[in-house]
Amino acid sequence: MKQVTIIGSGIVGAVTAYYLSNDPNISVTIYDEGIGQATKNSAGIISPWLSKRRNKRWYELAKAGAALYPEIVADTQMGYSVYQQAGTIVTREDPADLEDLYQLALARRQKAPQMGTIEKLTASEVQERLPLLTAPQPGVFVSGGARVDGDKFAHNLLKYAEKRNLVRHKGKVSLGDQGQLLTSHGQQSYDTLILAVGAWLKPLLLPMRLVAKVRPQKGQLIELQLPQTWGDSVPVLMPEGERDFIPFTRNKLVVGATHEDDQGYDLQVSPLVEEDLFASGKKLDDNLTTDQITQVKVGTRAYTPDFAPFFGPLPDTPDILVASGLGSSGLTTGPMIGKLLADYVQTGQHDWDQYQLPIENYLEEAD
Template sequence: MTHYNIIGGGIAGASIGYHLISLGAKVTIYDREDSGQATNASAGIICPWISQRRNKKWYRLVTTGAKYYPDFIKTLEDETGLDTGYTRRGSISLFKNEEKLALGYNRISKKKDDSPEMGEVKIIPKEDINHFHPDLNNQYPGIFVEGGGQVKGRLLLHALKTAFLSKGGKWLTQEIPDDLDGYKIYTTGAWGRYQNSGPDIRHQRSEVLHFKVDSDVPVHTPVIMALGPIYIVEMDLNQFAIGTTHIDTDSFEAVPSKENYEYLRGLAERYFPDKKITDVEMLVGLKPYARDHLPFIGHVDDSVYVVNGLGATGLTAGPVIGREVARSLMGLDTELNLEDYNYV
């Protein structure tokens, strides 16, 4: 039996390991727990239908990922008894004016024919925004997509690791040995730029501010895609995350910057006017990108497989990539044509 060694324990590596071992494979995951891992800092928005990207291969990947989420989460939570923080309360995309709102509605709503899991799509006048998000600035109208959701990266990763270990997998917090034998799957994220083979990887630094809002209305809220683009997601009752900054960098420094803190804090005050805001934490994630911002998935030689370049859609695509890669390696049919993502 092939022994699969996965190098990198973020969402991609953990998902591949979980799906492989669920199919009866022997798997070891190596993870150094580097600061700046994208999974831990991600807001976990699952709403690919609102994207304006035109890359059909990318869109097929992320929409398949969103469709897979409900069944995947149910299975994982049933197996572990753990909460992944996955919710589907919809999403609202805000628009600067009525003209852009109409264009946005036309663009988003016509995708429903191919993606019924989107659910209802409707325009929300700015005076009705507070019916969905009582404390939010109601300066802008929006488009509500019922199927939009989110997942908490830290909780999902913990559940995947727990399930993986319960099925007999090994998870080692260390570098891989120099003499490591067996099949290797590299899911090293931003650190993939140091590999000797595979796609060229670059990364961006993103920062996210978590904060509390002093409010007498403890309600659950949809994901907000604000102007900028900026997102606002609920992390707990009256607690939100706002992001994100995207800065190209060669550094692996994961300490928040004062400049970006002040920028995000200013946005929080703009979108929550007349509310007392208290900082909770500031997180930094290093998001890896490959050519054309399209994830790379495939062999780079007979015994080395690479998954990288997931960028800002790692949590949307990671679970289904795990399923598809595991099935492919075990000789089973896949829903996606993985050759679409193997361009080395």
């Protein structure tokens, strides 16, 4: 029986465990400290196709990750409160910019049929789809876009895996200089170790005299409970110049998230940021009030110098796999990364050049 140990139960760790859970020749253990996890504190928009990022590898990875969601959701029978493919609307005020966006969507749909229906909407048509809005702009609607509750999604995958071959532990872990896994219960053995800890990969690898080229970025969002309710078909809004506007099932609204590069690993709620998020939401829906805010979520993303994720075995320690640098699109790229890592564990083979640069680009020896 092959023993696979995963550190981190966010999107990458949970998806990897899910895909490994059906292999009778593998036992999986997850350790999770559960602090500042980006997955639990993310906005949850799955709609990568209209991004103008020039990184083609990132786009292929994000496109593949988005396509996995319906398959995983169907297999695990998750409900609408976890994942809902209700579409996304991206707005542009300038008619020329809107037309460019529409043409981009049409072009990309040729290689991404999961985008579904593409429509160019007037401001009033946007408001018809999203009655909450009091200041709508024209936009492009993509029916294949979705919203996901990252916390619930990862939780459901882990519960699924626990019924098969997964054992879960809470608590902090560390590595020895030779990659030994050190826990509160002493050193633990493994055949394969997967480090899916996001921004915490850098301090975790330092005892091995490896420096991961990742930096933390703080992200905050607000959740509001509104008096009115809406159906499952209300789309996500990605407005020009404002924070994303994500109506979840029933009457939960999410506004966010921020991208704060100077806060390190700080997980404190910032009242000023909360005010900024609320002000952004109120520009879209003037009926919002501060007493509707139910919580502020804070998470820490991992970024690399080229804003691209990396994953795979350490160059000189192939029984240790890492994944980091997913940034603000972790819920989109994470599923495919988890699947690729699981495939590698099972087969020992990989061909990932279409998705990332060599992993050596993101690691260096410590001085």
